[in-house]
Amino acid sequence: xxxxxxxxxxxxxxxxxxxxxxxxxxxxxxxxxxxxxxxxxxxxxxxxxxxxxxxxxxxxxxxxxxxxxxxxxxxxxxxxxxxxxxxxxxxxxxxxxxxxxxxxxxxxxxxxxxxxxxxxxxxxxxxxxxxxxxxxxxxxxxxxxxxxxxxxxxxxxxxxxxxxxxxxxxxxxxxxxxxxxxxxxxxxxxxxxxxxxxxxxxxxxxxxxxxxxxxxxxxxxxxxxxxxxxxxxxxxxxxxxxxxx
Amino acid sequence: xxxxxxxxxxxxxxxxxxxxxxxxxxxxxxxxxxxxxxxxxxxxxxxxxxxxxxxxxxxxxxxxxxxxxxxxxxxxxxxxxxxxxxxxxxxxxxxxxxxxxxxxxxxxxxxxxxxxxxxxxxxxxxxxxxxxxxxxxxxxxxxxxxxxxxxxxxxxxxxxxxxxxxxxxxxxxxxxxxxxxxxxxxxxxxxxxxxxxxxxxxxxxxxx
Numbered sequence: 001x002x003x004x005x006x007x008x009x010x011x012x013x014x015x016x017x018x019x020x021x022x023x024x025x026x027x028x029x030x031x032x033x034x035x036x037x038x039x040x041x042x043x044x045x046x047x048x049x050x051x052x053x054x055x056x057x058x059x060x061x062x063x064x065x066x067x068x069x070x071x072x073x074x075x076x077x078x079x080x081x082x083x084x085x086x087x088x089x090x091x092x093x094x095x096x097x098x099x100x101x102x103x104x105x106x107x108x109x110x111x112x113x114x115x116x117x118x119x120x121x122x123x124x125x126x127x128x129x130x131x132x133x134x135x136x137x138x139x140x141x142x143x144x145x146x147x148x149x150x151x152x153x154x155x156x157x158x159x160x161x162x163x164x165x166x167x168x169x170x171x172x173x174x175x176x177x178x179x180x181x182x183x184x185x186x187x188x189x190x191x192x193x194x195x196x197x198x199x200x201x202x203x204x205x206x207x208x209x210x211x212x213x214x215x216x217x218x219x220x221x222x223x224x225x226x227x228x229x230x231x232x233x234x235x236x237x238x239x240x241x242x243x244x245x
Numbered sequence: 246x247x248x249x250x251x252x253x254x255x256x257x258x259x260x261x262x263x264x265x266x267x268x269x270x271x272x273x274x275x276x277x278x279x280x281x282x283x284x285x286x287x288x289x290x291x292x293x294x295x296x297x298x299x300x301x302x303x304x305x306x307x308x309x310x311x312x313x314x315x316x317x318x319x320x321x322x323x324x325x326x327x328x329x330x331x332x333x334x335x336x337x338x339x340x341x342x343x344x345x346x347x348x349x350x351x352x353x354x355x356x357x358x359x360x361x362x363x364x365x366x367x368x369x370x371x372x373x374x375x376x377x378x379x380x381x382x383x384x385x386x387x388x389x390x391x392x393x394x395x396x397x398x399x400x401x402x403x404x405x406x407x408x409x410x411x412x413x414x415x416x417x418x419x420x421x422x423x424x425x426x427x428x429x430x431x432x433x434x435x436x437x438x439x440x441x442x443x444x445x446x447x448x449x450x451x452x453x
């Protein structure tokens with residue numbers, strides 16, 4: 001599904017990713033752990049197509065197509081989704097309008113007909129209950145004045161609505177209380193199926209108690225230095241990242 | 246809420262909830278709007294300056310000479326190519342217990358240029374005046390330009406006055422956020438511009 005080959009990327013003149021290799025197959029959940037500054041967020045941003053990063057070497061194949069030169073919206077249309085560490089507040093853009101526009105833009109790029117207002121409301125209401133939010137939430141501006149937990153729920157809501165083929169969750173667990181963490185985990189587990197890939201990027205092992213990964217990788221200084229199964233996450237929880245030194 | 250109000254088109258790009266106490270004079274490229282609110286009144290004014298109302302200069306004077314008058318002004322200028330606009334507003338608070346409120350927003354594309362001078366004058370007899378002025382500008386190109394100068398002249402001591410101006414570009418993080426959800430660049434762009442002007446566009450306008 002997703003194959004990252006020898007990916008190098010920099011911000012300005014600073015090399016951040018220094019040769020990432022990773023293959024994620026349909027149905028698999030991978031977790032990338034690593035200390036601060038190891039390149040975790042850079043990796044998720046490069047995968048999603050954010051400005052400000054230069055890919056200097058390597059490729060990212062998504063269903064066989066190299067996506068490094070595609071726009072963020074084209075990647076989203078192919079089925080890639082990034083739940084962000086810091087969801088952006090957009091005052092003046094109504095949440096419901098945003099969600100409907102996003103869904104219909106993706107449908108359009110896929111050659112599907114747009115949902116009308118009624119169909120959209122039916123659909124979004126089901127997903128709202130899954131993330132434990134009421135309808136009033138749709139009338140607010142995108143993330144504006146949302147608590148940390150609400151922002152992350154909104155990310156999961158978008159993910160459930162857009163039904164991506166591959167979802168990246170960038171430190172979605174950071175700063176969440178246990179209730180919100182469970183909502184996030186339930187959302188991800190709901191999406192987990194044999195046709196979908198999931199990449200969890202996290203600093204802590206805590207999230208992995210709720211979403212059990214098939215593979216765990218450790219990112220350090222822009223490279224994956226160790227891979228294993230979920231026991232690797234437990235080792236890190238116990239011993240920290242000291243083994244990297 | 247201002248949004249539920251029906252406003253009358255006084256002249257191209259100029260709307261008001263009443264037709265008395267407001268005089269619009271045109272002189273070549275310059276339009277002069279003079280508002281003289283009566284006692285215990287509230288007046289709402291909306292200015293929309295774009296392609297359809299391409300005067301070069303607008304001079305808007307509000308003289309508060311009667312007690313207890315409120316004037317609420319919202320203005321939007323959207324310019325592109327090499328368009329220019331020069332807006333001068335003067336809230337002249339001569340008597341007490343009046344309120345002036347102004348929200349002006351500018352969206353400038355290409356090589357458009359705008360000049361905004363907002364002056365609030367509170368005379369010695371105008372105690373208990375409330376005056377607010379905000380001017381926010383969104384530049385959508387590196388060659389667009391805005392020169393904004395809100396000023397306060399206060400000669401009374403028991404007043405509440407605020408003014409502020411901002412000039413900024415479109416929020417790249419917001420743009421990426423929208424695009425990462427599949428929204429195409431042009432549409433994401435438009436959504437953010439619409440959000441910026443929403444405060445002004447809330448007015449419901451009808452033509453006479």
